[in-house]
Amino acid sequence: MDGGDLYDTDRFLDIKLSCREQMLQKLMDYDLAKGAEYATYIFPFIRDAMLRFRIGEEKWSVSSLTNYKMVRSMAWLYHNTNDAVNEFSKKYNCDLVLAEEYLKVVRGIHNQQPFYVTDENGEETGEDVALDDSWNYTDILWNGIQAEKVQRAFKKLNYREQTLLEKRLAICMTCGRVSSWKDRPTFEELAVMFEGSTASGAERAYRKAVDKLTELLVAEGAIHAVRLKQKSKIKRKKKIAAAIYEYQADCDGEWGEISLDFENGKAEVILLADWDTVKTNKFASRAIAYLLNCENEKLPKEIMVAFE
Incomplete structure (x- = not known):
């Protein structure tokens, strides 16, 4: 009861809705003839939906859900074993160099925010529920539950369309970095990038790219x-x-x-x-x-x- 927004009912409702969305989407792929009950079939997808929601609450960014799971796994090993690198290497059948890289990531995150909530005596409760209440556009875009849909849609654009959108919107769709809006290129500067184009031509091409991305996002069910x-x-x-x-x-x-x-x-x-x-x-x-x-x-x- 004293956990503040960590146990806020609206937050749990958001998690529930994320899980419900996943259940409805995966219902179309469920095949009863394969022998598994729906509850068994849907379980890993529900777990992933909850993790995607959790990603959106973190202060740090990851490139994919798979990467996020591995970071969390290393974090648990880091706090609960004597040799996290070797344990991680065995679990994922990877070399020690890769395990060391994940350990570096975990240590870096640990320096930014605690993985665990502490009680009044300063002792860890053992529950990974730390939240970030600040609004960060990059985190919202890349850690939101719709991020995979956005990336799939963006990849279907051609090189010129992708470049126009990234440059004009001042965002890198690979790493999620948002640049200063005031420093974004003008349509005149974009026209120079594509020889033979005018400023008005670059603007028209940009508008078409926006519409095409919108159509792709609609098809993905994102908007x-x-x-x-x-x-x-x-x-x-x-x-x-x-x-x-x-x-x-x-x-x-x-x-x-x-x-x-x-x-x-x-x-x-x-x-x-x-x-x-x-x-x-x-x-x-x-x-x-x-x-x-x-x-x-x-x-x-x-x-x-x-x-x-």
Whole structure:
């Protein structure tokens, strides 16, 4: 009861939801004919879901879930055996040099934060539940449960698309390092990198790369997206007073239609798009909120809006 947010019910609910998501995803792959009960089949995937959630709470980054498991294993051996390097080498059937490297990682982490919570007397409780409450964009991106989906989607882009996104967004998709936003290259500088391109050409290529990555992330189930196309508009005093937009949910299915009255800040769903929810109109609502908040002179003719 005195553990603060370590035992917060919202945190446990987040873990539970992560496990539930994994159970629903793996249910599609489950084959009863193979003889294993579902509880037996799903167990390792539930364990991995909990570990992925735990990764997101750490102060330090790892390249993969497999690497994270090995680091945790070395950490346990470091605290509970006399010869962690040899024990690790035996467990993973690896050479001593690799085991030494993992020991260096563990020692480095141990210097950043304790692996174990201590009680009022300064004695370790034996429970690895240390948390980091600070917001760190790199950790959120790379240690989040969606990181594997992001990496898979990014790898499907071609070299030019990957380079444009990494440079313009000031992030390395290999190591997760986020650079200073103010130092990111301009579209003029990006154009120089790809000879024969202009600044406007580089910007168009970047926008296309963003849309392509969005579509890939939608296919991975990492995000949702609503695609918008302006069908018609009515102008008064050089401003768009009303417009009708077509919208598509998650880049698939038949398009729906939305009528917008910008003068009075009102909107109406004329036709529901495929996959949109009848009760909440989730995709239409996102589209309406985006368009009503746009500056009138910057209302798009065509755009894709992503959301979680």
